[in-house]
Amino acid sequence: MSVGFENHDHTFCIQDALETADxxxxxxxxxxxxxxxxxxxxxxxxxxxxxxxxxxAHLSDEGLGAQPPVxxxxxDFLVTNGFAHKIxxxxxxxxxxxxxxSHSPVFMICRVCENIVxxxxxxxxxxxxxxxxxxxxxxxDTVIEVExxxxxxxxxxxx
Ligand SMILES: [Zn+2]
Ligand SMILES: [Zn+2]
Ligand SMILES: [Zn+2]
Numbered sequence: 001m002s003v004g005f006e007n008h009d010h011t012f013c014i015q016d017a018l019e020t021a022d023x024x025x026x027x028x029x030x031x032x033x034x035x036x037x038x039x040x041x042x043x044x045x046x047x048x049x050x051x052x053x054x055x056x057a058h059l060s061d062e063g064l065g066a067q068p069p070v071x072x073x074x075x076d077f078l079v080t081n082g083f084a085h086k087i088x089x090x091x092x093x094x095x096x097x098x099x100x101x102s103h104s105p106v107f108m109i110c111r112v113c114e115n116i117v118x119x120x121x122x123x124x125x126x127x128x129x130x131x132x133x134x135x136x137x138x139x140x141d142t143v144i145e146v147e148x149x150x151x152x153x154x155x156x157x158x159x
Contacts, residue, residue, distance in 0.1 A: 014044045020099045021083050030081065035059075035066060039074040040095060043084055047115050049092035087116070089145045094118065104142045110150035112157075117150070 021040060025032035042058045043050060052071050059066045075093055078084035083099050086092075087107055094107070097118040108117045121144065122129075132139050149157070 014041070017044050017083070017095060017099060021081075024081065024083075024100055028081075030077075033074075035064070035070060036074045036077050038062075038064065039071065040078055040083055043078070043093060043095040047094075047117065049087045049090045049094040049109075049114075049116055051090075051092045055093075085118070085143070087145060088143070089147070104144075106144040106146065108146050108148065108150075110153055111147050112149055112153040115150055 018037070018041065021037070022032060024030070038059065039055055042055050052068065052075060055075070056066060056068060056071050059071065075084065075086075078095075079086055079093070082096055082102075084093050084095050085105055085107070087094055087109070089109065094116050096105070098105075098120060103120040104122065106119045106121045108119070110116070121142070128142060129139065
């Protein structure tokens with residue numbers, strides 16, 4: 001599943017991610033509880049990052065009345081199992097666009113509309129790998145966050 005800034009069938013996007021999570025959890029004997037599933041659904045509604053308190057607000061609107069620790073535990077579950085990522089720059093969470101595949105994400109964050117696109121990189125085969133090698137450093141994990149302006153916001157700025 002690859003998602004760009006261009007228009008796409010977002011309903012399919014949500015269904016696909018939920019199905020992947022369902023399958024992964026049943027194959028690995030993980031409990032995909034109602035709260036965990038709902039938190040993932042909320043993250044999938046838009047290609048944006050949400051803070052724990054935004055998610056909490058959604059849940060209480062729905063009468064699920066969850067407490068912060070419940071939301072943090074659900075987010076922790078989603079991040080640990082690769083269904084979501086934490087965007088450190090925004091102190092927020094975003095649903096993963098490549099669930100079930102081990103990857104090093106690159107997040108492109110539009111500073112105007114706050115949409116986020118996640119792509120993958122191979123750090124060992126990029127300039128990072130070369131730089132690390134020169135320093136004798138062994139990379140285990142990378143998360144790259146890039147800020148800028150997405151294609152549709154660039155277009156509307158020109159009108
Ligand atoms: Zn989508
Ligand atoms: Zn991802
Ligand atoms: Zn934008």
